[in-house]
Amino acid sequence: MIIVGEKINSTRKSIAQALEKRDAEFIATVVREQAQAGAHYIDVNAGTYMDKEEVDYLCWLVEVVQETVDLPLCLDSPNPKALSEAIKRHKGKPMINSISLEKDRFPSLLPVITSQPCKVVALCMAQTSMPRTVDERVSVGSELIRKLTDAGIPIGDIYVDPLVQPVAVDKGMGLAALGAVQKIMNDFPGVNTICGLSNISFGLPNRHLLNRNFLALAMGYGLSAAILDPTDTKIMATLLAVEMLLGRDQYCRNFIKAYKQGRIAGS
Amino acid sequence: MIIVGEKINSTRKSIAQALEKRDAEFIATVVREQAQAGAHYIDVNAGTYMDKEEVDYLCWLVEVVQETVDLPLCLDSPNPKALSEAIKRHKGKPMINSISLEKDRFPSLLPVITSQPCKVVALCMAQTSMPRTVDERVSVGSELIRKLTDAGIPIGDIYVDPLVQPVAVDKGMGLAALGAVQKIMNDFPGVNTICGLSNISFGLPNRHLLNRNFLALAMGYGLSAAILDPTDTKIMATLLAVEMLLGRDQYCRNFIKAYKQGRIAGS
Numbered sequence: 001m002i003i004v005g006e007k008i009n010s011t012r013k014s015i016a017q018a019l020e021k022r023d024a025e026f027i028a029t030v031v032r033e034q035a036q037a038g039a040h041y042i043d044v045n046a047g048t049y050m051d052k053e054e055v056d057y058l059c060w061l062v063e064v065v066q067e068t069v070d071l072p073l074c075l076d077s078p079n080p081k082a083l084s085e086a087i088k089r090h091k092g093k094p095m096i097n098s099i100s101l102e103k104d105r106f107p108s109l110l111p112v113i114t115s116q117p118c119k120v121v122a123l124c125m126a127q128t129s130m131p132r133t134v135d136e137r138v139s140v141g142s143e144l145i146r147k148l149t150d151a152g153i154p155i156g157d158i159y160v161d162p163l164v165q166p167v168a169v170d171k172g173m174g175l176a177a178l179g180a181v182q183k184i185m186n187d188f189p190g191v192n193t194i195c196g197l198s199n200i201s202f203g204l205p206n207r208h209l210l211n212r213n214f215l216a217l218a219m220g221y222g223l224s225a226a227i228l229d230p231t232d233t234k235i236m237a238t239l240l241a242v243e244m245l246l247g248r249d250q251y252c253r254n255f256i257k258a259y260k261q262g263r264i265a266g267s
Numbered sequence: 268m269i270i271v272g273e274k275i276n277s278t279r280k281s282i283a284q285a286l287e288k289r290d291a292e293f294i295a296t297v298v299r300e301q302a303q304a305g306a307h308y309i310d311v312n313a314g315t316y317m318d319k320e321e322v323d324y325l326c327w328l329v330e331v332v333q334e335t336v337d338l339p340l341c342l343d344s345p346n347p348k349a350l351s352e353a354i355k356r357h358k359g360k361p362m363i364n365s366i367s368l369e370k371d372r373f374p375s376l377l378p379v380i381t382s383q384p385c386k387v388v389a390l391c392m393a394q395t396s397m398p399r400t401v402d403e404r405v406s407v408g409s410e411l412i413r414k415l416t417d418a419g420i421p422i423g424d425i426y427v428d429p430l431v432q433p434v435a436v437d438k439g440m441g442l443a444a445l446g447a448v449q450k451i452m453n454d455f456p457g458v459n460t461i462c463g464l465s466n467i468s469f470g471l472p473n474r475h476l477l478n479r480n481f482l483a484l485a486m487g488y489g490l491s492a493a494i495l496d497p498t499d500t501k502i503m504a505t506l507l508a509v510e511m512l513l514g515r516d517q518y519c520r521n522f523i524k525a526y527k528q529g530r531i532a533g534s
Contacts, residue, residue, distance in 0.1 A: 174512040216483040245441040
């Protein structure tokens, strides 16, 4: 299971403050915590800033993060300019989050993601509307996979995001995302699936509980990566438990090690 | 999701003491707690006693439980004599736990479970050996379904138990049970699946965490009933969250109601 650490996001007040003060040490601390907790990628998002400000912050974050840890970044922006500048400064192979079928987004981002080797999140968002059903998600996801592989991107570098919507809005939204994960993983061997979790619980109480149970279900349906807070010991407990229950933890080693190191929440 | 409350079991010291003292009030309290927490069936198991003692305790439990709550029982014994006596005293349609393909067990229990309408747990235990793979479980489960339906038991009254074994013994044991649940639910429309959860975590730390994540996964694979402790607010939080995430909770009513009533554990 690939873990993308979500904490470097300018929607969080402490991160916005650190960006505005160029407080590299604060950013480095949050990055280190996520790396130690098991992150494989560090997501960086400065999307609350516009135009040149977003570009500058994203580029600065790439440098600060890569001076801090030896991990690739997940460059999280719909802005081709911000991505193309950030990608140039990135050492190694970043993940780009995300391309979609929305108007102008695919043609404007394709040159960026083919400019150098990178992994790419393909969001199941259609040109004209939000998908509702499993089939709509699979249809958009399939088209994105075809277009990206046609452009030379290896299928193993594609991470399809089924687009998670709140169950409080429509009770079928959980199964719509889960079913899409399952079908895409079955239909396209070698492809990956990824999602954020928190949209599922929007508008409901006990959101962390819902997010981590949705993670468990999604892993059971085949999800191969998730954007989450790896310093949340409850969600990491779920992730490591489910990895083990699904037979991916030889001799239960990872789970027992995390338990002994206090990296997962108690019973 | 059908919930079978597991707490009236003579392996628990307080229950054994209550049986030996014929302390009906203690039993009634444990039964009431489970009913209020959402149990649909009350499991009764006096399996630590032999022969006539088990028969007497099981019959006494049927009377005490049915004087306390208006719920059916899950009569939990491999002993045909205990089951046939208990079933006679049971008002309404009990669940019998369990029949299997083990030597002598099927022919000795069949007359009991066909003596009056009841639901029956069909344990995927073969005549000669414990099943290991999905296919072995499905093979035994399918044969049990065929034999039981041939004997006139409606398919909707059959609850196939895939037989959960510890992942600490073999990392594939989680997927073996989950895959069997999925295939049996697909192959036999209308049939139910059921399991206990705690075997999965045998020998590991943080067992409650593992048990409730296994419940989440199993529900995702199609499990329709579980034997558990409904007074455990963490496992009930998982159950209600997953029901909602799988689209079975219109307007999120059950989840929000349970949250407001404090019936589920916090975030």
